[in-house]
Amino acid sequence: YDDGNLVHTYADAGDYDIHITGACEYFDLSSNTQIQELKEMLSARHLKTVKFQSCSNLSNIDASWKNISKVTDVSYMFYNCPITNIPDNLFNNCSGITDFLFTFAGSNITSIPTDLFKYNTLASSFKNTFYNTDITAIPIDLFRYNTLVNTFEDTFKICYSLSSVPSGLFDYNTEVNTFNNVLSNTDITEIPSGLFDNNTLVTDFGQAFYNCTSLTEIPSGLFDENTLVTDFDLVFYSCTSLTEIPSGLFNKNTIATSFNQAFQFCNLLTEIPSGLFDENTLATSLYSVFANTSITTIPDNLFDNNTLVTNFGQIFYSTDITSIPVDLFRYNTAITALSSSFGSCTSLTSIPTDIFKYNTAITSGFTSVFKYCISLKEVPVDIFRYNTAITTFAESFQGCTSLAKVPAETFDYNTAANNFSNTFNGCTSLAGTVLGTNELQYNMAALSPTTTTDAFTNTTGLIDYDLIPAAWGGPGLAALTNYMEFLVEINSEVGYDYTLPINNIANANMDVVVDWGDASGTDHITDYTDTAAIHHYAGASTFTIKITGQMKWLDFTGDTDLKTIGTANRDIGLETLKFYGCTNLTTVLANGLGKQRSLTSYHQLFTGCTSLNNIVDDMFGSYDVTSFYRTFDGCNALPSIPAGLFDNSPEAFDLYGLFQACTNITTIPVDLFKYNTKVITFKTAFSNSGITTIPVDLFKYNTAVTNFYGVFSYSDITAIPVDLFRYNTAAASFSTVFMNCTSLVTIPTDLFRYNTIATSFGYAFYGCDLLTSIPTDLFRYNTIANDFIAAFNGSGLTTIPTDLILYNTLAEYLSNMFKNCNSITTAVTGVNDFIGQAETNATNETITLTKSGCFDGCTSISDYASISTGAGDWRTV
The missing domain is CATH 3.80.10 (Leucine-rich repeat, LRR (right-handed beta-alpha superhelix))
Structure with a gap:
């Protein structure tokens, strides 16, 4: 074997045929870049091991290659060789081979001989045998005679050209214990029914169909006979054409413990079958099972029987769910990890009270739990009341840009919490104050956490944002820079005294600096009776009044000098603001009124503002407002309604006379009231308006409405959508609903069918x-x-x-x-x-x-x- 004649020097470059005769047991040409072809073989009866691993120029094997009956080791035999064919009888009579590890992996073969393994009856492993090859099909009886096989791990992994699997492929392989990655990264479109029925000893289906992006369906009962399986990790991961999970898919797999990422990135999945995991009572980990799918709802009681699960991290990450069942984790008392469980659920609007009440074992596995839930409006009181062992709330609500309301006592019972880094970072809609005694940040600081970096960074909707310490992510300023602007027009040439309307006891603790916009300087006002609120303008002009600081009450009722509601950088603390009868008010600018998130009502806010002709979709930013009573009543110059105008008002229930007598408005945006699910009255909401059409499903989400009195009376509508009131089953009054709609020509059949x-x-x-x-x-x-x-x-x-x-x-x-x-x-x-x-x-x-x-x-x-x-x-x- 160390004979010097094994080395031969060729005098000239060229292609040479090497002829070998005699007896040899071991032949290894691994990584030889010069060998190009295996030519005619007459016999190699003495060979026990032969390898051509990584012979990067070997492209052909002559059909005569056979009679290597004593070979027992074919591991990596043609691994990473660019061969395109396998001789039909290559392994005939090779009865001693037990392992086909990586035998053809990485080659360029496109087909497999039907009886390739017929005589290899002692074979126990086909691990990675055809890994990363170009095969397009699998012979139906390829493994028929390999009854001792115990592993098909990675057998066809990354066979991108493989589009089908023959029925009965594994019927005779009753000793198999793993199908891990068996068909992952293939192009199969379907799985034959009963494919694994005879493989009753299998324990592992991890990644079995990983990234099978063309797979459209899972057969019912696919795993019914595989009762010993413990591992389903990533089994259908990234099956991007899969549209449905069969009911009872895992019902027979009663000792399965792990389903991590089982359906992650199956982006066409929209539903979870009820009871999917009911029989998997030994499951311990469901990490990321449905992450990055299009799931819209979570079945009630989904995890009721999975009492041993410790890890639900990322379970619904980046799905389309809009709500969470009340008792989703009620029986999962062993949970230790919920990190990112609902992260990036951008359609999630609410969290049930007591969602985590029974999960008292959680300690550090709670980071990013609601991170980037951009539609989430409110955190329930006592959401973490029972999770006293949690040590970190890092990034819990980071990027929840619609989050407006967080109870001050949210973390009061979490005495072990030491990390609040990025907890509310980017929660730009968060309203009110947090620094006062017994307020949110005050209470969080009382826990003496060690890490608070960026906890309140960019929470610019807070009144006291400027004062939040830098260590908590705030500017750390000594005084507020909050401001709001109003433009007034003074027409008197001889001078005029303008009164800023602050005189109300609600302003008892006001502290503002007023810049009158005429270069006369500023006035610092801390007393609502201060005569400094009366300012003398020397002549006619338009002036921008800038109010900086904090106050609660401002009522411009009847102010005919007011022309524009200007911009604001953040909330100045107003709880009452009114423009009733401001007949010269024409414009509401963006980034102004909507920043006033402490307002408690929009009751008659613009009633009688007959010149108002320009409003914006961000003008209503106060989450807690319940009343829009006659908000725009009589605004007859208003030409249109911005889409999304009421999206940030989920608590609104009174829309009485909302756009009454807005004669210039002719259309209503689709889904205008989609997020106003608590509305109980639309009485005269569009009465005497110029509305000509009604959007289909305008009231679809307003299921609590009881009163439609005169909602479209005296309008110019010509038709009524068929199912306009279909979802309003609580409605009692339709009096005057279409009264004097003189252009209306028909009534839909069954218009009131559901209003029983x-x-x-x-x-x-x-x-x-x-x-x-x-x-x-x-x-x-x-x-x-x-x-x-x-x-x-x-x-x-x-x-x-x-x-x-x-x-x-x-x-x-x-x-x-x-x-x-x-x-x-x-x-x-x-x-x-x-x-x-x-x-x-x-x-x-x-x-x-x-x-x-x-x-x-x-x-x-x-x-x-x-x-x-x-x-x-x-x-x-």
């Missing part, structure tokens, strides 16, 4: 003179409705549907219902006609009908003369 507790439809379509017909069964489902007074008075109806009020057995108030509908021809006095139905219902329910003038002026009715007449009767004249 509605009681009032009085004046609903009064004066709709282009309306010629009523849909059959319009009120079919409103069985407790009792008020139909003047419902169609003065409309253009030509007929009344049969059985219009047959199901409205409580209909009591019918006065003037069809008054002056002089085109109606339908008979009404027959036994089964309108009057007969109404009177029968009244008798059956023992109610007294109020019917005065119901058909007054309906002179075209075929039996008009037969309608009973008299004071308080169906006809009064």
Whole structure:
């Protein structure tokens, strides 16, 4: 083996055929860059080991290669060789081979001979055998005779051209214990049903289908026979075409302990089957299982049976969930890690109270738990009340740009907490103050944490942001620089005394510096009765008044000098602000009013501002505001409504008269009220406006609404969306809802179908003179409705549907219902006609009908003369 003749020197460059005869047991040409081809072989009966590993120019093996029956070691035999073919009988009669580790890995083969391993019955390992090759298919019986195989780890890993797997491929490999990475990074589009049914000893499916980006479906019951599996880590990781998880997928895998990243980056997944992990009671880690998917909802009770899980880190990271079930972690008392569990859930709007109540074992695994949840509005009281062992809240709410409300006592019970680095960094909507006694930062500092770097960096919505110490991420200034500007126009040429409207006891602790904008200097005002609030302007001009500091009350009601609500750098602490009747106010600038996040109400804020013609979508930034009562009532110069105007007002419940008499507004933005889920009244919200169309699903998210009284009355709408009120099942009043909509020509079938507790439809379509017909069964489902007074008075109806009020057995108030509908021809006095139905219902329910003038002026009715007449009767004249 060390014979000097093993080295041969060629005199000239060229290609040479080397012929070897005789007997040799070990032949290793690994990393030889000169060998190009394995030519004819007659026999190599003495060879036990032969290797061509990393022969980077070896591209062909002659078909005669066989008769190497004594070879027992073929590990790495052709690893990283650019061979394109495998001789059909290469391993015939090689009965001693047990391990095919990396045998063809990294080669350029595109196909596998059908009976390649037929005679290798002692083979126990096919680990990485075809790793990173160009094969396009697998012979159906490739492993039929290899009944002792215990591992298929990485066997076809990174075979990017492999698009299918034959059914029954592993049927005879009953001793296999691992399929780790077996088909990862392949191009398979489906998994044959029952592929692993005979592999009952398998314990590991980790990464089995990792990054199979063309896989569209998982067969039901895929793992049902693999009851010994403990590891499903990354099993379907980054299967980006997968759209569904079968129900009960893991039901038979009752001893499985780990599902880490099982479906991470399966970005087309939108649902989790209920009970997916119900039978996996021994599971200990579910790290990142659904991270980076498109999951929108989390099933209730999803983890109820997984009481041993310690790690839920990143479990729903970067998903599309909008909410979290109340008791999601109720039974997971062993949790020690929840870091980034809901991080980057950009659609998440709320957190349940007591979500972590039972997870008292958490210590350090709590970083970034809600980081970058940009739609999150509020932190519940006592969210961490029971997690007394937590040591770090680093980055917990970092980048939650919509977070407006955090209770001062949030961390009061977390006495072990020593790290608040970046906790609220970038929470630009956080409102109020945090430095005062028993306020948020004050209470956090009382815990004596060792790390507070950037805890409040860029929390610029806070009133006292300037004063936050640098060690906590604030500017650390000695005084506030908060300001807000207002532009006034003085028209007097001879001088004018302008009064800043601060005179209210609410300003008892005010501290502001006022720059009057006329180069006269500034006034420092700390007393709301201070005469310095009266400023003399020498002549006519426009002036920008800049208020710097902190105050609570400012009421410009009736101020005709005010022209523009200017910019602000942050909240100056205003709780009351009003511009009622400021008839010369024209403009609200961006980055101004919306910074005033301490406001408690927008009640009649701009009522009667008849010149207001420019508003912005960021003008309402106060999270806690509940009332928009007549906010823009009478703003008849306002040309449009900005999209997203109310997105930051989730607590609003009163929108009475919101855009009433805004005659210049013709359209409503889609999803205008999407985030106002607590609204209970839209009474006259668009009454007397110039609205011509109503967006589909305008009220879809406002399921708590009870009152639609006059919402579109006197508007210019021509049609009503089919399901406008479909989701408003709590609505009781539709009185005057479309009253005097003189351009309305039709009513959708089933408009009120889902409003089953509605009681009032009085004046609903009064004066709709282009309306010629009523849909059959319009009120079919409103069985407790009792008020139909003047419902169609003065409309253009030509007929009344049969059985219009047959199901409205409580209909009591019918006065003037069809008054002056002089085109109606339908008979009404027959036994089964309108009057007969109404009177029968009244008798059956023992109610007294109020019917005065119901058909007054309906002179075209075929039996008009037969309608009973008299004071308080169906006809009064």
